[in-house]
Amino acid sequence: MPYGTTIKVKDRIGLQRDDMKQDGSIVNALAWADARIDMRLAVFGLAVSSTVPPGIVEASSDFAAYYILRNTNPDKATRYMDDGDNALDIYIRSMHVESISIRTGVSDDPI
Numbered sequence: 001m002p003y004g005t006t007i008k009v010k011d012r013i014g015l016q017r018d019d020m021k022q023d024g025s026i027v028n029a030l031a032w033a034d035a036r037i038d039m040r041l042a043v044f045g046l047a048v049s050s051t052v053p054p055g056i057v058e059a060s061s062d063f064a065a066y067y068i069l070r071n072t073n074p075d076k077a078t079r080y081m082d083d084g085d086n087a088l089d090i091y092i093r094s095m096h097v098e099s100i101s102i103r104t105g106v107s108d109d110p111i
Helices: 006-013 023-043 054-069 074-104
Strands: none
Touching (some): 006 023, 023 074, 054 074
C-alpha cells in the first residue's frame, strides 16, 4: 500500500478525482516516491510505521506529483519536490527529537 494517495496526487496535478486514465502512472509515481522516502529515512535508522503518519502521506503525494510533472511542468514539479522534502525533514526532526527524549529524558537538544 503506497504512503500517499492517488486522490492527493490528482489534486496536486490538476486531474479530476474520477479520471482514471492516469492511475497507472500515479501508482508508479507513488512507488518511486515511497522508495525515495524509505531511502532517506534509512539514513537515520527510521522506517514508516504501519499507520502512515500524515506528514509522510503528504511527502509521498508531493514526490509523486513531482515525478509526474517533472518533464511537462518543471517549475510546478520543483515546488512539489521542495514541499515533499520539507514535509520529510519535519518528520525526521520530530522522530529524532522523540528518540532523544526517550533515551535521555531531554528533548531540547538542537538538531
